[in-house]
Amino acid sequence: MSNCSPCSITRIEYDGGRHPILLDDLRNARRGKGWTQKALADRSGVSEQAIYRLERGIGSVATLNAAMTALEFRLTGIGPGKTLAEQLRARRLKRGIALDALAVRTGLTRKTISNIERGGGSIASLMRLMEALAPKAKRRAPERAYWGQGDKEDRDSRFTPPEFMNNIYAAFGTVDIDPCAHRLSPVVAKRRILLDEGGDGLIDDWSGRLAFVNPPFSAQLKWLQRAHEQWRVGNVEAVVCLVPARTDSVWFHDTLTADADICLLQGRVRFLDTKGGSQPTPFSLMLVALGTTAQQKAAWNGLVDGLWLARR
Incomplete structure (x- = not known):
């Protein structure tokens, strides 16, 4: 991009080249979530190499989106606009700039600009377009004030606090496997399945005596079904799941209530976030236990306030 006009967006020196601060912010956003480049690639549906190149200003607008x-x-x-390409097109139209005039201003062809406005093109061309149309563009501050229905990642990047886990260990014993583990989670387990290492607890077999599951709340039902399946086939002797108290699915009523012991917790648990802070859940929680004993349930009753539901 050394042949384009000087950019009024702040630049950074990185990997021997000059790239807009947008890409630096994108990389910081990934790191802020505790994701590796592979984890972001998996969630984006692209290759790890594509993310590596993206963070160096190389690649396609489709990868960036x-x-x-x-x-x-x-x-x-x-x-x-829902995408950056849509936003740039809306910006051009609002300012009344024709494609031919913008092509002259940016040094890009009319066809290239049209392609970018449809979500195609290269990152290098996109940045030149941004320099001309939106030089003051900046990252919108993440909204993390509450666990809203639309704030999926906020709900999923929360970790069970150590004091709660101490009650789990005391009542149910040592955790042999955490199938939906996170590197920042304080859960102590003999084996952890980590997404950023290529593991996937929804696919990989579980093992051991006790599994503890604090799943991504946006995929709660999938994880409860997986826990039930792994317990039913005998891969683990017992499973304890900490999840929101959602009881509306047909599977919950027809299958889970027949096989699981369910404890409705009193009060709210203060979950940890990726930055070390804590916040209580805005919803009630329940403990779903498969394969646990009456003695373990009694031990739990002595540690945590709650109500065990009668088995169907």
Whole structure:
């Protein structure tokens, strides 16, 4: 990009080249979630190499859009639209700039600009377009004030606090496997299945005596079904799941209530976030236990307030 006009967006020196601060912010957003490049690639539906190149200013607008969607990364100072390409087109139309005039201003062809406005093109060309149309564009601050229904990643990047886990260990014993583990989670387990290492607890077999599951809440039903399946086939002797108290699915009523012991917890648990802070859940929680004993349930009753539901 050394042949384009000077950019009024702040630049950074990185890997021997000059790239807009947008890409630096994108990389920081990934790291802020505790994701590796592979984890972002998996969530974006692209290759790890594509993310590596993206963070160095190389690649396609399609890759950038996919990464921005996975990270819930948005910009302000452009215009309305669901994608960056749509925002730039809205910006051009609002300013009344014809494609031919913008082509002269940016040094890009009319065809290239049209392609970018449809979500295609290269990152290098996109940045030149942004320099001309939205030089003051910047990252929109992430909204993390509450666990809203639309704030998927916020709900999924929360970790069971150590004091709660101490009650789990005391009542049910040592955790042999954490199938939906996170590197920042304080859960102590003999084996952890980590997404950023290529593992997937929804696919990989579980093992051991006790599994503890604090799953991504946006995929709660999938994880409960997986826990039930792994317990039923005998891969683990017992499973304890900490999940929101959602009881509306047919599977919950027809299958889970027949096989699991379910404890409705009193009060709210203060979950940890990726930055070390804590916040209580805005919803009630329940403990779903498969294969646990009456003695273990009694031990839990002595540690945590709650109500065990009668087995169907």
